[in-house]
Amino acid sequence: MPKPLAPGPVALPLVGALPQIGLGMLAPGLAEQPHRRLAALSQTYGDVMTVNFGREPWLVLSSPEAVHEAFVTKGGDFAGRPQVASMSLSAGSGRAGFGRQLPDAGLRELRRAAYSTLFSDEAVAAKQSELEAEAHLLSDHLLATSGTGEPLRPSLRRCVGNMVLRFAFSSRVPYASEEGAAAPPAPIAELLRLTEAIWDSLAATPTTVLDLLGVPSDNAAREPLRRLVGQRDAVLRQVIADRRAQRRGSASVAAASPASDMLDVLLASDLPEADVLYALVDLFVAGVSTVSTTLEWLLLLTASQPLVQERARSDALCAGSGYVGALTKEVLRAKPPLLLPRTATVETSLRGFRVPRGCVVYANNWALAHSEERGAERSRDSRGEPRRDEVVARCPPVPSPPLSLPLPLPLPLQRATGDPAAALSRPGRARRMSPTRLR
Template sequence: MVVGLLASISISELLLAFVVFCLIYWVIESYSRRVPKGLKRLPGPWAWPLIGNILTLGKNPHLALARLREKYGDVMQIQIGSTPVLVLSGLETIRQALVRQGDDFKGRPDLYSFSLIADGYSMAFNPDSGEVWAARRKLAQNALNTFSVSSSPSSSSCYLEEHVKKEAECLIQKFQELMDGVGHFDPYNHVVVSVANVIGTMCFSRGHANENQELMRVVTKSHEFSESASSGNPVDFIPILRYVPNPKLQKFKAFNQRFLKFMQKTVQEHYRDFDQNNIEDITSALFKHSQDKGQGNISTNIPERLITNLINDIFGAGFETVTTAISWSLMYLVTKPEIQKKIQEELDTVIGRERRPLLADRPRLPYMEAFILEIFRHTSFVPFTIPH
């Protein structure tokens, strides 16, 4: 009788029953928020089974979270898929978590999208936050600092500032040529090239993105990275989305592969010309450090294969944010000519027209600095930090 019953049940029916069972189990698991004994449930919006608050976040999650903050406060919990996510808002709350309790919050979640960046070996997107990670992070900071200080004791400028000044002159000249022509132009692509030139020079002693077609293809597609690298990417919280057609995810994968291959090729070419007695850029500084004999200290030992990943992070982190900040600044200056006029008057009074501004002039340019800080605050061009 049992054999006859089993024979009457088709394989498709068994599969359907199994899927229904899994869905019911998933709904129950995602719907129930387990709170450790002795702790209170965090405030937050009601979440749908399976998808959580994804529909609430929408296409502009930073705006949606700002609205939720008004109702639930600076510390709240949402769900993305079936994963609980803690959301912190407000300057003091964020300072408490990321500065005063930085050691508690410095780790990264093990998200799927992170594994696609630098083949999973990115320092910035790595779930590892132990001693080796901290040492390599310090190494990258030291390399950056080396080229962000005065080039000589008698100079008030630094390596970075010299590169920026040269590139700014070229960018201004390009804008003047375009303004002399008929019609209008979009400055974004020209800003992209200028920023790539500065960071390329800092990293490799050479920029010239407009002369390097491979670099141009990478930097002009950088938006494909920023569109998918933000917090709350559904693919990180609903695993099945990794296996369904997802054009945005495919673009993200393709961009990261192109970017990593370009970095690997550039670093290898740079290594062939490496002279440890002539350190002119960040890559050379990392090469030299990798050849130093350690004294049992992990911070003095770095595999050469990781140099590419460090440069990948340094180049990528500086490029996108600087390009976006300059683009927002230009837009606001064009749409608010009264502010542009006040900035120009301050520059003329403090510096004059005989030379370009220097970083050392910053204390004497309060209106200029206020404008820059207001750009950071008002535009929210980096509304999320990388998830902790």
């Protein structure tokens, strides 16, 4: 007897279950936020349920057991990456880079080059001093602009963007407060601007609506995003071509010296041009906004807890107990910047339910991390003491953002009421988070 499909709420034509789930995204004060609504629905339909996001049925997982079976025990069955139109437009239709729709030989070769060279212990250690230097420059900039009313978010994003630029191109864009700093190459500054503009477009609610309605990437409504992506790709191709010419002009030096940044490694690995381009795209799209969002939440959640701040500073200066690492993990647990869904690459099953090939599978992190039952279970160790990573015991009283929703849903929600940027920009919060106190 064939296994049944997972149950779920009633799906309406075209819009699916969005009227039940998406209202909280459009009117946060009038309806339950989507991630909470999904968690509530799982109490009725179970930890594996089918929810139609627009026209497409998604499998939503709400328990650690279901997530472990899908992504660990049967990880090979769920190794695909879904491609909504907006992300497909931004990331080369999932045919190159790290975001391929299906794992293939090209992805294995790209990962081999990345993990054996780019992300090896030696490479990470070599870049550590540069990243620390960038963090010091952020601190100097915040102190220089303290009391001027300059918002914190752009400075954080500039810091993370510069870290990515250092890692990818051995370059950076200085802050306005840096006197005498050398101006960056024009393409580098333009790339940082375009990266921010593309993320804003991807995160806009109209983009989500177009994705959920199935509007194709070549539709006229996609023209603004398509134009930005074309400009970004042209800038990246120019940067790649300039580096190739530089390497040809000093071939003996390049052969004798180790690769200095990500672009050098990609070019030295003889990867296809498309993989070089979209591996860099993946780094900027996935790296800048996710890391800066996590930093914003780290600052926001500790803003009213001076003892936590002091302990973290002391631990960082003394390289001691791992308190900073525990704090970071707790923030990532409570406020994950983005959880990517998966796609079933074969006909399979999960928790006794049939999963068709091509079905999108998404883990609702909020249900996993904020369940009252599991929260009480995880917050104490065998002696009844708080666990080491239970650093932020209670979040400050600000709206909890649905940052753990699936693509494309999580992107516009970063602009909603619960956005850390909105909370950081509140006058009272900004005073409690002055650069002097956070240094």
